[in-house]
Amino acid sequence: MKKYLILIIIMLGFGIWSLGFENAEAFSLSIDPPHVNIDVAPGQASTGYIRVENLDSDPIKVEAFTEDWTYISDGSKNFVPAGSTKLSCSKWIKLDPVNFDIEPKTSKMVKYTIAVPKESIGGHYSVIFFKSSLGAGQYKGQTVGLAGRIGTIVYQSSGKIIKYGLIENVSIKKDEKTKETFINVTFRNRGNVYLSAKGKVSILDKSGNVLDTISVENLNTIPGDVMTKKIKYEKALPQGIYTLDAEINYGGSAPAKLDKIVLYKSMILAEKE
Numbered sequence: 001m002k003k004y005l006i007l008i009i010i011m012l013g014f015g016i017w018s019l020g021f022e023n024a025e026a027f028s029l030s031i032d033p034p035h036v037n038i039d040v041a042p043g044q045a046s047t048g049y050i051r052v053e054n055l056d057s058d059p060i061k062v063e064a065f066t067e068d069w070t071y072i073s074d075g076s077k078n079f080v081p082a083g084s085t086k087l088s089c090s091k092w093i094k095l096d097p098v099n100f101d102i103e104p105k106t107s108k109m110v111k112y113t114i115a116v117p118k119e120s121i122g123g124h125y126s127v128i129f130f131k132s133s134l135g136a137g138q139y140k141g142q143t144v145g146l147a148g149r150i151g152t153i154v155y156q157s158s159g160k161i162i163k164y165g166l167i168e169n170v171s172i173k174k175d176e177k178t179k180e181t182f183i184n185v186t187f188r189n190r191g192n193v194y195l196s197a198k199g200k201v202s203i204l205d206k207s208g209n210v211l212d213t214i215s216v217e218n219l220n221t222i223p224g225d226v227m228t229k230k231i232k233y234e235k236a237l238p239q240g241i242y243t244l245d246a247e248i249n250y251g252g253s254a255p256a257k258l259d260k261i262v263l264y265k266s267m268i269l270a271e272k273e
Helices: none
Strands: 029-032 035-039 045-054 060-071 077-081 093-096 099-102 107-115 122-139 142-158 165-174 181-189 195-204 210-221 226-233 240-249 256-264 268-272
Touching: 029 122, 029 142, 035 045, 045 060, 045 099, 045 122, 060 093, 093 122, 099 107, 107 122, 165 195, 165 226, 165 240, 165 256, 181 195, 181 210, 181 240, 210 226, 210 240
Parallel strands: 035 142
Antiparallel strands: 029 045, 045 107, 060 077, 060 099, 060 122, 093 107, 122 142, 165 181, 181 226, 195 210, 195 240, 240 256, 256 268
8 A cells, every 4th residue: 555654844743833934835746655764785775765745736846855863862863964864875865867857746756775784784774755845935034045855764684683682671750840650661672673663561569460551552672772662541540569570572482571579659679581
């Protein structure tokens, strides 16, 4: 099934109007696919295509380019210049065309070729951005030029692949300011490729009875990442001794697991793996 991403992107994700811009046009590009997984042997090359569509009633000029990305603590992506991160494959990617026009209600196929170095092992990452002008807008009484961009995320892997993840910590704590309770799961990617993980945390009483099970979703990491998923827990939980039983499935030979005995809302009493 064909997938589209249609959105307004200004300054890495803020909408035009949310930033106080006025009289600016909406971003009218869509792309397919929104992400690509490229498995190619070291020293080899792979080619593919991205469809870029103009949904507007006017022709638009588009520029294609690559950047790097990393995950930040909330699980969103931070985009940085091409070739600036350790696991970048941005400089391996060639695009054709780079600058082009798209007539109204039509699309353009953009070719990408990724040439993987012979010494490459594991996962490397990039994003192929397509940028277009949004015209002029008013911001705090001044006329400014605006541009929007949309990207295809690139996940590349080669050579020997190691999928290995570890739960480093699981806890349940009440925020002293908001009085809200959160379950926190800290997961480390110790392999050499991207891991898309999800799982659950069960709360058990002193007798081993399961009181509740909480889903853990979208725990995504690239090699070396340590990500903490913070999940708001809205059910009443009396102070007492509990066991938190965490299990995360990340695509490895077996899920990552960690049990921890806690005294809610106080100090950790014991821990076992």
